[in-house]
Amino acid sequence: MDGTSRVAGAGTQSVERALSLLAHFTDEQPERRISELVELTGLGQSTVSRLTGALEQLGYLVRDERSGLHRLGPRVVTMAGIALNQSPVHRAARQSAQNLAHDVGLGANVAERHGDVMFYLCHFEGPLAPRSFTLTGRTAPLHSTAMGKALLSGLAADEVRALMGARYPAYTPQTLTTVDALLDSLDEVRSRGYATEVEELAFGRACLAAPVRDRSGQIVASISVSGPLSAMDLGARQETLASKVIEYADQVSTGLGYLAHAGAPLH
Template sequence: MVQSVRRAASILRELAAAGPRLGVTELAERVGVAKPTVHALLRTLEAEGMVEQDAETGKYRLGSSLLLLGNAYLDTHELRTRSVTWADGLATRTGEAVWVAVLTGDHVLVVHHAFRPEGAVQILEVGASIPWSTCALGKALVAAGPIADQERLLAGELPVLTGASVTDRAELTAQLEQVRRVGYAVEDQESTLGDAGIAAPVFDRSGHVVGAIGIVGPVERLLVEPVRQDHAVTVRETARNLSRDLGATRTSHRRGA
């Protein structure tokens, strides 16, 4: 790997995770690189529009060029492109907001958001990043993914976002086994108090999981019976149809070794 590229990527990740602005000294400490090296990398990133320097404080923030790259990623992502119609249909059938997400590291990234029909003012969540263990989308993705990835993620950090967030590895393992049995995952206020989610994995033509689609909304609407079961069946059916749209067959769904 090219070391300078890795360091530049680390700087961008730190700026994305730590807040609006960081100085050269702060970035050098976080990345573990000498200040002159960090300064040189920042100058290069600034020239490319990937970071911007505040004129008053001298600190750096992410630049507008990254937004163009992010939009290009979304526009060329096959899962997102194929999911638009299915997500709209799922939102109409359930009356809830729909998210489509992919797994990036130990978080899920929302790549498409269909608003809840006839709802109150809603915030577009495209680009939101959520710890995999705290949402139905993440559990659906990990349960359907390679066993090695599941073991690695279970061994890693399990964040606590609410009092309902699950940090017991045995309990999470049991939940993932349940997802594989029934074909969908459920989240009960583990990411945001008052909110719940139901999601199912999406597969491509090779049979590998490429994302997940699910509904999110108030727990009193999503998880009350018999609505909960009706929603689960609808989400699972939509995920299967989206998978077929991506080329998957009824027998192609599989897990990596």
């Protein structure tokens, strides 16, 4: 290996190590000490200190002078905003999701599928379903969420089996924990045009979601309304909420260039 290759290799290693530090800042642990990062990464303390110092200078980390804890910095927010603004789905869906939240008074969400998880692209709160945090950027399982089921409804049974494998963790007693149960649920999604989730991921919460298609007709995203069971009031509101979420999914699909066949429903 010549000198140039060695320098390039060392540079790549530094980038990988720096990114590995950032990956350990999560919703559950948004702040970290140097000692925690040393333990989590297995890197030496001097290496972690050097890398966190560089990340601070670049704005990717911020250090609280009183506690000594580090958290993600403004540069990360800037880059996340750039990435979202480059997403065709986010651009087409953002205003519709905001309007949907205002229309029904509940949370409105848009998500894509990234491999075997769903990824929230945007999230808006309604007065009946307030949150003190954003879901944007978070991931969630496919099999236990209405949005995930809406995303999977465009796949054939063998594609679902290959994608999901045997990974069906139970989050509540209502979670679908077998591929057969999931496939039955997906048939229902296709027949009525929307997916439901009632305490399958979290107790006391429900969600209705519809698929979003691009100009090719492929399902590329899903849009939903969600909130506490009491606010969703599915016994009285399910059909109304389903109609709304399908209506807004149609708007986003149209914005992405999808045109339903004449005389045929969009979903």
